[in-house]
Amino acid sequence: MSWFKIFTIFIAFSSVTIADDPCRYQTDKGVIDLSSLARTDNKPQYPDKVPAAGSGYSIEYSYNPCKSFTELPSCQGVAGCQVSTDGKYSFSIGKQESAKWNSGGIGGGHSVTYTDGPKTLVVTLVCVKNGTDELEALGEATTNNYKMRLTNKCACWNGCGGTPPTPPPPQRNCSIDGHEYTSDKEIIQSTLLDITINPSQLSPPTSSYAVVDKYGIVLELHLIGIDDIPSAFFCLQSLQVLSIIGCANLSIPSELLLLADTLTSFIVANISTPLTLPPELFNMTILSTLSIMNSNLTTLSEDIINLAQLTELTLDQNQLTSLPTALGKMASLKRLSVSNNLRLASLNALTGSKSLITLQGSHCIITDLPTNISSLSTIELNNNLLTSLDELNIIASNSTISMSFANNSINSISNDFFNNIQTIKYLDLSGNQLSKLPASIYPAKGFEILNLHNNSFGHQETEWVTGIFRPTNTTVIM
Structure with missing residues (x-):
């Protein structure tokens, strides 16, 4: 633990001061600047985080530093949002315009506090210098009091934007x-x-x-x-x-x-x-x-390969029938969403991607999976035409956190699939045609939610699955 410093939370209002900017806090020690972490497209930088075991399994949390975002149906213009895992409900737990910085106490560090009516969200800042970028949802500590922990170099003094901004040069005509x-x-x-x-x-x-x-x-x-x-x-x-x-x-x-x-x-x-x-x-x-x-x-040019710094590409609700093969070669592309392209049948253009972390492609007509994608941590391919996950182990990485394949026609999963995954928190296989699970699923570490509702499990298999997970902290939905 000596390689990082945890900024502890101080909720006492006597130590909280209103920030000039919800992204930036400056004292004689330097600057804490979170602005480079903020998404600016009305979406959260850290979406749908599930609290640790024991914090409530049916709830997820989203957060965006600095800029407001919307998460339907009810979170609009918020800094933090509480969402039901089925997506039917969402509640604001803090607004950007309420942001306050906590200056800490003896030996203490900093946190940011947001409010919305009776609800309070405190985001603890954890300073690291090893490239980690992680938000942990710690859940509802007491009624209407929520906690998160943000670990990033921008939580360090002068870690990001460490010098005061200087006026821009005069604008050219x-x-x-x-x-x-x-x-x-x-x-x-x-x-x-x-x-x-x-x-x-x-x-x-x-x-x-x-x-x-x-x-x-x-x-x-x-x-x-x-x-x-x-x-x-x-x-x-x-x-x-x-x-x-x-x-x-x-x-x-x-x-x-x-x-x-x-x-x-x-x-x-x-x-x-x-x-x-x-x-x-x-x-x-x-x-x-x-x-x-x-x-x-209807089409996306192969020239997208020229966007060398593109990290996020969203193409939802269009009329695409195929994707350019350049996407699998883009070294910076981390997040891709192609959901609700109702004529898109293949993701094979992504084969070989070494940078892609998040892949979302629900509500298409995808029939098979791409291959040789080594870094995926989040996969959402609900409401497609998949019939098998036998080759899933060649795209899911050992750092995979969340996978969702609800409402396909999946009837088989590779027996050795889970052998390659060190930890997985969320897996949704609901609405498929599975009659059994591979044995490798049971030793998998970190399971928090396993949704198997509306499959073809018989009574004995249902009892076996629920029984194996019963001594653990995993919530199994059958």
């Missing part, structure tokens, strides 16, 4: 379509659009808004229900996040490339007519998050 702009303020106001600046409540988005820093620099721009993007926006020289949501007919102009030096997140959602991605998009070399959702996208 930018000319486009015959107009010259000298400031971001001039750009925003020139469009005559109704754009809210730094709204107190970002979710759910109902109108366009921008996130602007104290120097007047636009960092994020979220356009709601705008079919034609004013060309002036491509003169925003420090724009990091651009989202375009709810358009009847969207054409992404080639001027997008003017944002290539700063844009890290590009989000398009809810486009009525089929969307075509411009070739310039694949030259956005520092892009780390790309989300194209519910936009009638």
